[in-house]
Amino acid sequence: MEYQIPKGLYDILPFSKEEFKLIDKWQYLESVIFKLAEDYNYEEIRTPIFEKTELFVRGVGETSDIASKELYTFLDKAKRSMSLRPEGTASIMRSFIENSLNQHKKLNKFFYIGPMFRYDRPQAGRYRQFYQFGIEVIGKKSPEIDVETIDMLINLFKRLELKNLKLIINSLGDADTRKNYKKALLEYLKPSFEKLSKDSKERFEKNPLRILDSKESSDKELLINAPKILDFLSDEAKDHFEKVKDLLEKLSIEYVIDTNLVRGLDYYDDTVFEVVSHELGSQNSLGGGGRFNTLLKSLNGPDLPGVGFACGMERILQTMIKQEVYFPQKKAPFLFIIPTTDKAKEFAFILTKELRHHKIPTDIDLDTKKIQKSIGVADKIGAENILILAEDEMTSKKATYKNLKTREQVAVDFDNLKTFIKDKYYKLKGKL
Ligand code: AMP
Secondary structure, three states: OOOOOOOOOOOOEOOOOOHHHEHHHHHHHHHHHHHHHHHOOOEEOOOOOEEEHHHHHHHHOOOOHHHHHHOOEEEOOOOOEEEEOOOOHHHHHHHHHHOOHHHOOOOEEEEEEEEEEOOOOOEOOEOOEEEEEEEEEEOOOOHHHHHHHHHHHHHHHHHOOOOOEEEEEEEOOOHHHHHHHHHHHHHHHHHHHHHOOHHHHHHHHHOHHHHHHOOOHHHHHHHOOOOOHHHHOOHHHHHHHHHHHHHHHHOOOOOEEOOOOOOOOOOOEEEEEEEEEHHHOOOOEEEEEEEEOOHHHHOOOOOOOEEEEEEEHHHHHHHHHHOOOOOOOOOOOOEEEEEOOHHHHHHHHHHHHHHHHOOOOEEEOOOOOOHHHHHHHHHHHOOOEEEEEOHHHHHHOEEEEEEOOOOOEEEEEHHHHHHHHHHHHHHHOOOO
16 A cells, blocks of 8 residues: 555554554553542643754753654754654653743642654564653652652552563762762773673763663673662762662562663653563563653753653553453443334434433444344444334334343333433433
8 A cells, every 4th residue: 555654653443453552442541540640649731742852852861862863853844943752751841941830839740641752663562653651740859759650650550450560770869979970880891892882882972871771782791790870879869769769668669779770861860760571572661760850950940850750551551461451341332223214214313313412322323234234233343232123113113122232122112212211321320
């Protein structure tokens, strides 16, 4: 076909062989997210999907892969450089500053859901348009807030009944910590520079902490005896990290420390965290985040600290499907009406409209050839009940109402038809 979807993109559909593309699964995940946000008192923010390129470059850091290689950038008609958002945090910070949201509350708790765009090599679990759910807390630097965000991520996975996940944490300390640590790391790596991978060689100059992130086995081997950032934490950063660990233990949240966890974005300090699943292959991170104390200020905003996370909705769904967790049944019409004659069709068409106006999910077969075939259609779409209006029914003025599950069948007087259907529906929904 000439017009195929671009590489790395996909459709979310009512029917698909690939289960994670099914719209009812997405709607379920979204409903769980909205309830979670409500329970933790987070408010939603919706920002545009594109912004000025410099916001993302400043926001995620020039040397990050996202800004240096993965941005979808275009010039608008006035030749201004715009980019599709690669992540949510920079836009939320821009919006927070621009709308002076700090004037409303001391502690601001936001969440967002939406598509993000990164030009990367597509593979299982990695797309060029993908969806994230994320949160940001702005206004206070406290270990409790770090732990609240971690708990929220863990609780999301718990509510979705995911198993065998691992929470990894680390601390990147403050600016001084990282300055001292970078020096030590470079000194350690310098004699082995030639053994580093190509990417790590580039990072050596630009952003040596990212070398810790390397997936290359040769880099990993070199790093085994490298100095650890946790040995370089300032007193304040150490105290913060100790409290975070202590609170996690008090909340019975299991974690492991990985001193190589730096996360891809440049803005983090202090706590960073990630949740991984073994079931996802190489793209094993379900979500992660961390604290950022200077990001707002660096974007010319107020000097307020923040902490947040983002998780990938495709990977969450893929893990849920792999682990065969509970998904609610797909939504289907309460009633499917099957008229077989022209007269019946007109009667049915009016009835359908009236039931829909009473908020009863109803559909109609406007093209009945054989009743049995139409019942097949009703079965396929998962309709709970059918209403048959064939010649006999039109003559006797009694419709045949049948529950497709119990196979129970009754003849219902036309005069009483609407009341009968309404009763059945509202009784079922517990609304009567
Ligand atoms: P990041 O914004 O890079 O910290 O990513 C947060 C989460 O988003 C990751 O843990 C993944 O679950 C998800 N994610 C990031 N990039 C992609 C991608 N290209 N395709 C699908 N999911 C992604």
